[in-house]
Amino acid sequence: MMNTDQIKSNEPVIEINGLKKSFGQQEVLINVSLKLFNGENIAVLGKSGIGKSVLIQCIVGLLTPDDGAIIVFDKNVASLNRKELGELRQKIGFLFQSGALYDSMTVKQNLEFPLRRIKKNLTENEIEEKVNEVLENVGLADALNKMPSQLSGGMRKRISLARTIVVDPMIMLYDEPTTGLDPVTSDEISSLIIEVQKKYKTSSIIITHDIKCARNTANRIIMLSEGEVYKEGKVADFNNSTDPLIESFFK
Amino acid sequence: MKKFHPVIKVKGFATKHSIKLSEKTLAKKEAADNFLTDLADVMLFITRIIRETFSPNFEFKEFFRQCFQIGYKSLPLISITGSIMGLVLTIQSRPVLVNFGAVTLLPGMVAVSLIREMGPVITALICAGKIGSGMGAELGSMKVTEQIDAMEVSSTNPMRFLVVTRVLAATLMIPLLILYADALGILGSWAGANLKGDVSFVLFFNQAFSHVHFMDLFPAVIKSFFFGAVIGVVGCYKGYNAGRGTESVGVAANSAVVLASLLVIIVDMIAVQITDMLI
């Protein structure tokens, strides 16, 4: 299997060019181009409903763009068949905004589900170890046998994060990882995101409204507005900006 | 200047009228298109189910879980409705047969009508309510809360994992439930016969089965499989294609029951016609 070590850090793992997506009459993304370089975390900011979730759903092929190209690990997502898309998705972790935990399964089964299907050669012991390890990481080791309906909103968010990182993806797409969490847990999640980046050498796109989380975790920030990239740059560029839209996020 | 007036008026009238007309035609065209795309959608869905059924990596574990859910969990309901069906049918037919002096035909008549028609159709309608709505609601809520998308991104084909297993389990389990309902119906009928008279169990069953022929049972079993498939496909289709809001879960469950019940009746009518031609 391909390893991120083989990709140089100045090479993009995701490259999006002129992405366009509309739903009926409503144009959501008009012309979005961005690059995610190997080993890098970028934060994507933008008003609610601007199309941030749509953007990352296009990356994993859950939505089909109307126009533009999405290249992930040198493969054009639109041109892949079902099997190739499945192989590509195994390398991408996707944290859903709503959590998307399987209601009919316990927390343990939820975590085992992707593990058994993506890493087929693990033994039962290794699976158990891995599940316990990620649960420790998100601070919910005692929730192992609970059903999702027995968890609080923040706990669901963390379990769902655990389910995403359990398969050691090479690219992580986080859709609002800290929304609805208390400041302490938010900080823990932010450090977890950095830890995942360092430990597994992942590259991540972090969609967030939480400026603190963006500052902590991101190497670069991209701001979307009106279906296009409004500004792209380092955290410092955004901090010092006098643009009213950017100020409203950063002040 | 004056001369232009009527021209403008007529022109205005004509445009207004033609807009009205075209709107009407457009609406009709759209309705027809919607119906056709819906139909094409269902056909595509069925083709996908068939293709995924015969692809490797069949989800056995989930299939057995669904068989348990659909089959075993419906037993209490089917037991009650099945035996009451036989009991009521016996009580209602008895006076007529007594009038004709043909009360010895009672077990045979009840058995034949249960096996041919009442058992399959009533059990299938009950299953459409219980199983069809269950599938519509379960898959619908999985769709709305992005659980189906989550499966998709963890390299699991939700069509294979969720839909194929459910459709096959329904196709296999509903005929078994129907046979079970038939058996309990005949038992209920024996109980009904004993309310006003005294028939031994053995005699009753001998009389009942001396009237049941292969061609009573065989077409009923065949159509039961179709009932099962219809209920499974409709329930899954409605759930899998639910909209985006939470209210669409209710819509999916409700329309699954309505459509599945309607199709059960229609399939039954077609099956009866075909059987009638063959015999």
Ligand SMILES: Nc1ncnc2c1ncn2[C@@H]1O[C@H](COP(=O)(O)OP(=O)(O)OP(=O)(O)O)[C@@H](O)[C@H]1O
């Ligand atoms: N599958 C879909 N079908 C129709 N419209 C959709 C679909 N997905 C998203 N939209 C629309 O696209 C727009 C952008 O949605 P999206 O979820 O990407 O917003 P967002 O930027 O993630 O907002 P938030 O920060 O609130 O999550 C919304 O107006 C939404 O209604």
Ligand SMILES: [Mg+2]
């Ligand atoms: Mg979103």
